[in-house]
Amino acid sequence: MNAKPSQRLLLRAAAITATALLLGTTACSSGDSSGDEGSGGSGEDIKIGLITKTDSNPFFVKMRESAQEAAEENGAELIALSGAFDGDNEGQVAAIENLVSQGVQGIMITPNSSSGILAAIKQARDQGVLVVALDTATDPEDAVDATFATDxxxxxxxxxxxxxxxxxxxxxxxxxxxxxxxxxxxxxxxxxxxxxxxxxxxxxxxxxxxxxxxxxxxxxxxxxxxxxxxxxxxxxxxxxxxxxxxxxxxxxxxxxxxxxxxxxxxxxxxxxxxxxxxxxxxxxxQFPTKMASQGVEAIVAYAKDGTKPKAGFNDTGSxxxxxxxxxxxxxxxxxxxxxxxxx
Structure with a gap:
């Protein structure tokens, strides 16, 4: 695709609006000053995105709840989105673009397609957004900054x-x-x-x-x-x-x-x-609470001083x-x- 990321976001506005209807947003106040959106190095106004496969599967409900608790504990705001169904890759692509447009410093995602989501992830990372996979690894694994998941x-x-x-x-x-x-x-x-x-x-x-x-x-x-x-x-x-x-x-x-x-x-x-x-x-x-909390902590650390998590697969146990x-x-x-x- 030849369009620049900003142009592509405008062109996809309708898809983003539709995906926003799936928004399960919860937030907590994290400060009065704004930090650098979409990049590491700011310790204030931390925004974290979470994209699950669906918003109804009990596993992902628990993951979302755990991510919200971890965000609150770390003084960050969580913005939670999901695909419309298990396998909804296009919905997750639109969700990534939505979150980037909202200025998140990091995105946690459970990919519906381990390879179909790669272009959208690369676009986010190219704009300075830390992307970590939860539960489901990407293919290849290094398409994200880190993975927190069950073996x-x-x-x-x-x-x-x-x-x-x-x-x-x-x-x-x-x-x-x-x-x-x-x-x-x-x-x-x-x-x-x-x-x-x-x-x-x-x-x-x-x-x-x-x-x-x-x-x-x-x-x-x-x-x-x-x-x-x-x-x-x-x-x-x-x-x-x-x-x-x-x-x-x-x-x-x-x-x-x-x-x-x-x-x-x-x-x-x-x-x-x-x-x-x-x-x-x-x-x-499995332990989705560990996946979510470790993902949140990694993004908070990145937002505060640019520290990135250990690359590759991080086993959360079973x-x-x-x-x-x-x-x-x-x-x-x-x-x-x-x-x-x-x-």
């Missing part, structure tokens, strides 16, 4: 290892409720699960896969379809806990609750309760949660999980 491949391995061990000597017959194509989170979790199961992508033990966008209703429909094609399935991978809940609803309707072992990833309080109640066999807990532990695989029970969910 999603390791989380997938933990999920797959638990499912495999829980099957014992029974031959696995796996179906998979994936997320959204093109996201690094989706790819890493999927590949990690297969690694934990000791299976290849084209293994005959993998009976079917469906995309769900991490949505419970879509997951239920997808699981119904999978059960029609593979009624003998005994193991279910799920991209997240809403997908697991949707999958379980279909499994229960088919009377197969005792046939299929379900693993998941998220670690919400609701998800931990579902593990306790037997809806999910095990889940891998824990396997189950009341059915297996030998050789570290885990915590649901009592611990309820006390620490999404902490």
């Amino acid at each position: 999603n491949f390791a989380a997938g391995v933990a999920q797959g290892s638990w499912v495999k061990a829980s099957l014992g000597d029974t031959e696995p017959k796996v179906v998979m409720l994936d997320g959204t194509p093109g996201g690094t989170v989706d790819t890493f979790r999927h590949d990690g699960f297969l690694e934990g199961m000791g299976l290849k992508e084209d293994a005959p033990e993998v009976l079917g896969m469906e995309n769900t966008n991490g949505d419970q209703t879509k997951a239920q429909t997808a699981m119904e379809n999978l059960l029609q094609r593979a009624p003998e399935a005994n193991a279910l991978y799920t991209i997240n806990e809403p997908a697991a809940a949707g999958g379980f609803a279909a499994i229960k309707a088919a009377g197969k609750e005792d046939q299929i072992v379900i693993g998941s990833i998220d670690g919400s309080c609701t998800g931990v309760e579902n593990v306790k109640n037997g809806v999910i066999g095990a889940t891998v807990m 824990e396997l949660i189950t009341d059915k532990p297996v030998e050789g695989l570290p885990s915590k029970d649901t009592t611990w999980g309820a006390e620490n969910c999404w902490g």
